[in-house]
Amino acid sequence: QLRPVESGGGLVQPGGSLRLSCAASGFTLEYYSIAWFRQAPGKEREGVLCINETGDTTVYANSVKGRFSISRDNAKKMVWLQMNSLKPEDTAIYYCAISGWPHCSTSISAFGAWGQGTQVTVPS
Numbered sequence: 001q002l003r004p005v006e007s008g009g010g011l012v013q014p015g016g017s018l019r020l021s022c023a024a025s026g027f028t029l030e031y032y033s034i035a036w037f038r039q040a041p042g043k044e045r046e047g048v049l050c051i052n053e054t055g056d057t058t059v060y061a062n063s064v065k066g067r068f069s070i071s072r073d074n075a076k077k078m079v080w081l082q083m084n085s086l087k088p089e090d091t092a093i094y095y096c097a098i099s100g101w102p103h104c105s106t107s108i109s110a111f112g113a114w115g116q117g118t119q120v121t122v123p124s
Helices: none
Strands: 005-007 018-023 034-039 046-051 057-059 068-073 078-083 092-099 111-114 118-121
Touching (some): 005 092, 018 034, 034 068, 046 068, 046 078, 078 092
Antiparallel strands (some): 018 078, 034 046, 034 092, 046 057, 068 078, 092 118
16 A cells, blocks of 8 residues: 655754655655644644645644645655744654545545654654
8 A cells, every 4th residue: 555654753942943754656646635644642633734736735733823834746746844943842743644635625534645654852
């Protein structure tokens, strides 16, 4: 089964930046929306940002507005999550997920291909 592969996580001090990458080899990305989700210890998985087939962004988590951005390169089969002004509450495992639809769905069930995640830690 095809699945995306995340990279770029790590330990970063509050106020710092990280850029997560999602490699989606084998997918024809231009037909699908792609999202980043995250799951903190003891919490449910939540959506962060999504980018649709035309490059428009949907913000799932209001807490990242103005700090995080998502971008894609269909030819390179890559999606990125740029995270700035990181806070301890951003600590989580971050997952890249590919939807079976061109638009960004509000339902997590629309995302059928998931990566294994990459850990982001922002100490308090």
